[in-house]
Amino acid sequence: MDEMNDMHEVGRNESLAVSIDQRGTVIAVGDIDLAGGPLLEKAILQQEESQPIIIDLAGVEFIDSSGLRSLLSASRRAQGRDTSVTLRNPSSGVLRLLSITGTTTQFVIEEAAS
């Protein structure tokens, strides 16, 4: 089966495209910034029944503090439900921002198998 056909697009704008696949994974492609952050947050809110929330960041090339706030908000809400947010396939740029801000431990990091 072609999984791409089972993707539900939550929305897209000039910075980011966000969809949800059949397993409930939130897939972000583009930049998570001031414009992209709210779009990602909208998708995450749609998936908050999922335990844990998984966000695939393989297609994310850029993130800044405004985008990180969306992820941190999701993490805080998840912790309130005794679950977690998994960041799958984060780029070096995403990992660097997490490190700079000391927020790496707020997430489960799932890096791509080499």
Place this chain on the structure above:
Amino acid sequence: MNTATPAEAAPDTADSGTGQLVTLVVPAVAAMARVARLTASSVASLGDMTVDDIDDIKIAVSELMTLFIQHDDPSEITLRFDAGELAFSIDATMAVSGADLEGPEALLARAVLDAVCDVYELDSLDGRIAARVVKKRSDQSTSSRG
């Protein structure tokens, strides 16, 4: 701490301009953050900055836009990018009333600026906010970081 007075921050770039000076005026809306990043990275590329330096510059510009765009304010942001021989500098200004440069959101942006830039300063005065960011070339900053 990477904040500095203008007198401390200015000499690195003021004496080393190479003509790669670009001024960008954009509406203060979220969609313009990407435009500002793309412009900054293009100017930095013209100035032969390294890929890592350009990545830091893109983050810095995005954080400035985050700091400036806090309200639905029909204002404009003026960004001046200067790719000098020793450093890349960004000067940003915006007319705004009641900018919050100390709130939780601003603090996160400032922490990132502190990490990716060699110098940054923010001022809110007389209905304007202004920022200056300097990113030294990698070979320059590694020799001067304490």
